Amino acid sequence: MNNRKRQVILACAKLFAEKGFISTSIQDILDESHISKGTFYNYFSSKQDCLIAILDIGSEEAAIRKQEFLIGKDLDDKKVLASQISTIMQVNRERNLLPIFESILHSGDKELKKTVQQYHIREMEWLSGRMIDVYGEKIRPYRYDATILLFGMINQHLHIGSLTHAPESECPSPVDASHYALRQLDSIIPSLIKNKDSYLGPSLERYIYANKDHIIPSQSDIIDQLKGFRKNLEPTTPDDCIEFTDCLIEEFSSPNPRYYIISTVAFKFYDTFRKSNHASEAIAIANGVWQITRARKDEAEALK
Incomplete structure (x- = not known):
């Protein structure tokens, strides 16, 4: 992503949060980002495309941070899960997504609401998978009910906490609320398991299956992305950045990729590029790599 396109996305995020998505005009975006109409439409076909880009960047950033907490830790570590859950909320606040969500949900526009719902669906689906990591296979039939209960407890404790604590600095933190809810x-x-008790879980599972729109990239997709990324690196790119990129290309080009190595290298790859002009592309590639490694892990578990 070039700097000009990133500038447009940041301008849109600012305007959508301040004025609301519906009230923000294309001209507002042109004035805020100091670009021509032709330049805008060279990057995006509509305001909605720009909104999707904003949400995708937030989702990818949250995915990277969640993965970072797992480095050197066990999947069933509840402290790690609490930190991962709080990261979703922190990214939403840092990128000022909450007022954007509010303006869209009150807009009455069904297509826009669906766009935001896709963002939330991905998080619910991710957390339902983490329920199995933490509580084991016995929770699988009830993982969506557990997900609903956990998100509900966290959000209500944070909401009530914000009402009962006057100084914002004294409000419950997302990490503390997540730890409490997990306990x-x-x-x-x-x-749930003993009584075989399900309520909204099956409905949520059907809804996610029917409405999720993200596709796990193939091995060849990742190789193509990495090779294109590598080709566009400047001669001044640090050696460690190039080495991690080449390592991922080599592993994915192998007939039997070593996913236990790839997952760690993907974090190193992201970390070396996180403050560079290539940060957005590196985040997207690393997130795709982790989607594949997670899918392969699930396939292996299913065959046991």
Whole structure:
């Protein structure tokens, strides 16, 4: 992503948060980002395309940070999960997505609402998978109910906490609220399993299956992305950046990629590029790599 396109996305995010998506005009975007109409339409076909780009960047950034917490840690570590959950909320706040969500949900526009719902669907689906990591296969039939309960407890504690604590600095933190909710879930999950108790879980599972729109990239897709990325690196690119890029290309080009190595290298790859002009592309590639490694892990578990 070039700097001009990034400038347009940042301008749109600012305007959508301040004025609301519906009230922001294309001319507002042109004035804020100091570009011509032709330049805007060279990058985006509409305001909605720009909104999707904003949400995708937020989602990819959250995915990277969630993966970072897992480096050197066990999947069933509840402290890691609490930190990962809080990261979603932190990214939403840092990128000022909350007022954008609010303006869209009150807009009455069904297509826009669907766009935001896709963002939330991805997070619900991710957390349902982490329920299995933390609580084991026995929770699988009830993972969506557990997901609903956990998100519900966290959001309500943060909401009520913001009402009952006057100084914002004293409000419950997302990490503390996540830890507290997980401790309560420890007592609830045995009851779900023992009583075979499902409520909204099956409905949520069907809804996610019917409405999710993200596709796990193929091995060849990742290779093509990496090779294109590598080709566009400047001669001044640091050696470690090039080495991690080449390592990923080599592993994915192998008939039997070593996914346990790839997952770690992908983080190093992202980390070396995170403050460069290639940060957005590196985030997208690393996120695609982790989608593949997660899918391969799930396939391996299913065959056991």
